[in-house]
Amino acid sequence: MKRFSVFALLFALIFGLLATWLGPKFITYWYQPPVAAGAASAFHCTEAVEWALGKLVLTQVVGSIFGLLVGIVLAALLRPKVAPPSSPPKAA
Numbered sequence: 489m490k491r492f493s494v495f496a497l498l499f500a501l502i503f504g505l506l507a508t509w510l511g512p513k514f515i516t517y518w519y520q521p522p523v524a525a526g527a528a529s530a531f532h533c534t535e536a537v538e539w540a541l542g543k544l545v546l547t548q549v550v551g552s553i554f555g556l557l558v559g560i561v562l563a564a565l566l567r568p569k570v571a572p573p574s575s576p577p578k579a580a
Contacts, residue, residue: 495563496556503555504548511547515540 491567492560492563495566496559499559499562500552500556503558504552506555507548507551508544511544511551512540514547515543
């Protein structure tokens, strides 16, 4: 059980960090902010910032959950095989 916990938390952390690093790049690639940006809205950017941070947090949560699941699967696949108990030697 300890191996599952360590793998799950380690991969959740790794994927969470990857989501933090790659999230803004994916958000700007896939989405257009719902409010206009530029000089006209330079002083009224609260809506755009709230929208972008909401998407970033969602990306981080999804990345962490995906990493958690990957860690659990890898821990299950890499666990050592348990040998069947051997019978004690018979006394002659």
